[in-house]
Amino acid sequence: MEKTAVYLSPLGKILLAAEEEQITGLWFWGQKYFPQRLEGAPLTQGCAVLEQAKLWLCRYFAGERPEPFQQLLLRGTPFQREVWQLLRQIPYGETVTYGELSKILAARRGVSRFSAQAVGGAVGRNPISLLVPCHRVVGAGGSLTGYAGGLERKRRLLELERGSLFGD
Incomplete structure (x- = not known):
């Protein structure tokens, strides 16, 4: 089951999704290919990988150069x-x-x-x-x-x- 979190960035609201302690999605709210299935999903509290991704985003938008995020689950062809x-x-x-x-x-x-x-x-x-x-x-x-x-x-x-x- 996908876990979700929201991050409020200087460029708008971001939806994050994770499964099995890996990030599966990160979208600006309403962007092209935004996953409608997750739009009303309940937000997850206490998911370590979502919290790590939000911390990465804080550093990124602060103008720091965070290390590449490693816990990714890339789903596609x-x-x-x-x-x-x-x-x-x-x-x-x-x-x-x-x-x-x-x-x-x-x-x-x-x-x-x-x-x-x-x-x-x-x-x-x-x-x-x-x-x-x-x-x-x-x-x-x-x-x-x-x-x-x-x-x-x-x-x-x-x-x-x-x-x-x-x-x-």
């Missing part, structure tokens, strides 16, 4: 999970393009090319926002594209990581 693992390797404060991700994936698989659109589809379906940093993926030339939590949030997350604290 094998291809999606492979892409999500790549996302976890993007350093804090840096970005990569969908095209660059597709080249990395092609090299890992020993093929000459891989579709940036397929990679983008997997990035967009990431169910664990922030902890699996899909906001660090940008379009060609650094353009802000494709974030399920909204482009304004994506812009502000990238600003936070670059030290401009939400443009202040």
Whole structure:
């Protein structure tokens, strides 16, 4: 059974979900692909992994560089999970393009090319926002594209990581 918690971030309410002491989801409230099944779920008290994730979020939004969160249960197709693992390797404060991700994936698989659109589809379906940093993926030339939590949030997350604290 999934356990849930809410975190009030500077960018809006966040829903966290966990199972078996691993985070299974982190969504901005109402974002694209928000799990409607959890919208009215009772909140869980005393779940260690949810409390650890909330502490990680506190540090993150304070402008610290928290270590990558390890207790994740990535649920998706094998291809999606492979892409999500790549996302976890993007350093804090840096970005990569969908095209660059597709080249990395092609090299890992020993093929000459891989579709940036397929990679983008997997990035967009990431169910664990922030902890699996899909906001660090940008379009060609650094353009802000494709974030399920909204482009304004994506812009502000990238600003936070670059030290401009939400443009202040």
